[in-house]
Amino acid sequence: MPKTIYISVDFEGATGIVSPRQVTMGQSPEFERLRQRWQADVDALVQGALAGGADRVLLNESHGTMINLMADHLPAQVEFISGRIKPDLHMCGVDSGCEAAFLFTHSGAGIHHEGVLAHTFINEFYRVRINGQTVGELHMNAALAGYHGVPVALVVGDEQTCREGREALGDVLCVATKRGLDRYAAWMKSPNVTQRELWEAAAEATRNASRFAPFRFVSPVEMEIEFLAVTAATASSFIPGVKRTGPRSIAYRHEDYRTVYHMGWIFQLIAQGNYVQQDRL
Numbered sequence: 155m156p157k158t159i160y161i162s163v164d165f166e167g168a169t170g171i172v173s174p175r176q177v178t179m180g181q182s183p184e185f186e187r188l189r190q191r192w193q194a195d196v197d198a199l200v201q202g203a204l205a206g207g208a209d210r211v212l213l214n215e216s217h218g219t220m221i222n223l224m225a226d227h228l229p230a231q232v233e234f235i236s237g238r239i240k241p242d243l244h245m246c247g248v249d250s251g252c253e254a255a256f257l258f259t260h261s262g263a264g265i266h267h268e269g270v271l272a273h274t275f276i277n278e279f280y281r282v283r284i285n286g287q288t289v290g291e292l293h294m295n296a297a298l299a300g301y302h303g304v305p306v307a308l309v310v311g312d313e314q315t316c317r318e319g320r321e322a323l324g325d326v327l328c329v330a331t332k333r334g335l336d337r338y339a340a341w342m343k344s345p346n347v348t349q350r351e352l353w354e355a356a357a358e359a360t361r362n363a364s365r366f367a368p369f370r371f372v373s374p375v376e377m378e379i380e381f382l383a384v385t386a387a388t389a390s391s392f393i394p395g396v397k398r399t400g401p402r403s404i405a406y407r408h409e410d411y412r413t414v415y416h417m418g419w420i421f422q423l424i425a426q427g428n429y430v431q432q433d434r435l
């Protein structure tokens with residue numbers, strides 16, 4: 155069977171990125187400059203995976219509009235998924251045919267002052283808990299890979315992201331692209347250095363893909379979301395099976411983690427609705 159490496163590519167974790175205007179398409183000329191920087195990091199991961207023995211690399215875009223990738227120069231072994239809405243969202247396309255997953259992500263298990271642009275899926279989610287424990291996208295995306303029996307072999311982001319990755323996943327390779335000084339400030343190395351580190355880690359993770367273990371949540375899985383807005387909790391609680399647990403929070407429980415993950419996406423859409431936005435605290 156061909157060795158497939160799956161890469162979920164978010165944006166905030168890339169070398170050089172510290173500000174919301176650098177990650178929002180069309181908002182400032184800065185975006186296009188940082189997009190090149192981000193693409194270079196993605197390319198280093200792809201090239202490293204191929205050098206490490208991958209026969210096929212599947213890239214899935216997981217940031218914002220999810221149409222950020224500049225694909226013209228991608229090698230023939232690469233397939234990619236762009237756009238939204240799509241099944242499994244940040245982990246669209248991952249399945250049991252993948253040898254390992256890489257998460258190019260950002261921190262967000264709760265609000266960390268050292269996590270650069272830290273958030274869990276959207277800023278409108280103040281906190282997400284799974285089975286009582288605060289989690290970020292890293293945990294939720296790793297668990298969706300684990301749902302399909304796929305381990306996460308490499309985590310890329312700021313130092314806080316790497317801490318969260320090691321705490322949650324144990325044996326995992328991590329590359330820190332920056333050290334957060336605040337939510338909107340970081341201490342960074344030359345992109346030439348981080349790019350080399352990404353290439354080397356991707357090659358090593360691919361070579362040793364079979365040593366990593368899939369990450370899973372215990373079933374039934376209960377997800378509790380604390381929103382910024384009261385109205386988001388009210389609207390979400392109208393869905394059958396969703397329980398109101400506080401002024402700004404709801405909980406949803408299901409045997410099947412993939413169903414819980416998809417419900418998380420529905421709660422995002424509700425929280426980002428125009429009417430709900432007027433109620434932001």
Ligand SMILES: [Zn+2]
Binds near residue numbers: 164166
């Ligand atoms: Zn993002």
